[in-house]
Amino acid sequence: MDIRELQGYASFFMTVFLVVVLYWYIVYLYRSEKKGEKDYEKLGNIALDDELDSTPVNTSDPLPNDKKEQNK
């Protein structure tokens, strides 16, 4: 097996590995939001409410923020 063939196999397996990682990431994104652990969609408000003195969104984690709101 020469170096070119090795490069080909290395490229193939790296691709497969990265595809698995990417699909895992998709599942993670949707599952964590479904479970209520994350709220990615609120990050979209960063562009809309972008004044210097606007309250930062800060995190995709909904729980601590909600708790803070309740404590106020």
Added chain:
Amino acid sequence: MQSNAALEYDYTVAKLYTYTTILFGFVGMLIGTLIAAQLAFPELNYLLGEYGTFSRLRPLHTNVVIYGFTVSGVFATFYYSAQRVLKVSMAESKLAMFAGKLQFGLYLIAATGMVVSLLMGITTTKEYAQMEWPLDILIVVIWVLWGVAMFALIGIRREKALYISMWYFIACFLGVAMLYLFNNMEVPTYFASGGVGAITHSVSMYSGTNDALVQWWWGHNAVAFVFTVPIVGMIYYFLPKESGQAIYSYKLSLLSFWGLMFVYLWAGSHHLLYSTVPDWMQTMGSVFSVVLILPSWGSAINMLLTMKGEWNQLTDNPLIKFMVLASTFYMLSTLEGPIQAIKSVNAIAHFTDWIPGHVHDGVLGWVAFMIMSGLFHMAPRMFKREIYSKKLVEAQFWIQTTAVVLYFTSMWIAGITQGMMWRAVDEYGNLMYSFIDTVTVLHPYYAIRALAGVLYVTGFVMFAYNMIKTMSSSRELAEEPQFRSPMA
């Protein structure tokens, strides 16, 4: 960090890059129109001696529109939007402000050096990497300064979550840094030979097929990390902000981002189909190009769906028109590219006018539309004046849209005609046409392309005029508009 009681966003650097975007956009597109006309009417090659020939002007056109117009637009929109999505002012970081201003000063020097050296015929001859080694070093410094300004702002941000636009700008910074360094590894021959030849001349550190591979790894990813990634970053900020609608799906934007990062880097070898690079690598380039449709359309569809329920804005607001059509041209271009990368299609398309046709529906319809609409959105906020004329924006939109359609349709027809004529054989296997036969047939399409160029430049002059009048004499605004940009 200072108190933010009287603090405002500081647009000093964003304004400077806005000026250069307008200047280089006009120069680059004017040269493009001239060389398009030269292809239709060759006598136009002899207007300015050696400085006016197609061979001198073509690299000047590509370099000025890429590194002058587009990169200025990227820097202008970055220095504007990064402050806002990070909720921190440039005025709060002396380091960011210093790096930004120094970067602009060096950028002006490099851009001037680029124009002069290419006009003089000083070139490495590698496409989109024609600048010689002294300018390459200067560009590395400029790029590092951008990184310093970027991370200085990120370091003191109030908004802890990085908005998706910032991810794209960071990717642009990192991607170009890596690719530019690798592709511009070169040996200055004057120093290597002990003082022989021109001091500006260099040769690539790679040779033969390796050089071609690295070159197109760069060449295609210049499209990825200059023409795509930062422009997607722009639309993710400007379309939601202008329309008042949050991104349709933030998760899809994250997913598309990683998909694009993962796939784009490996598509460059589609420029080398049927060449001496290993066959598996050519196939990989084709496959990754086709897969690239998914993350590209992920972003584009996400943008179109952002307008869900608000399509009335498309008729009311010309900036939304620009952005929605930019997104649509992005979809067209990212479908067309993968089709051209399929080996059997590439056998016809390669070296034909279909390729510049593809490039231009991307850059004229997607990149330039997005940059111009971004600057229009920024103008009332930076200069505290309303946009000078809505009618002019509307007219510009229709003139330039017509221009893009004329450009790519004429080049589609020209390219496929060319490809078919080149490979046509008679019953004995002899080629049926000589090269000049194709040139004769293509003349009308070249003339249409030149007309498209004239229309597009006309639209750009209208944009420049509207911007200059907005800066100087438009009605002053009492307060900053929240979403829709006010225009007279």
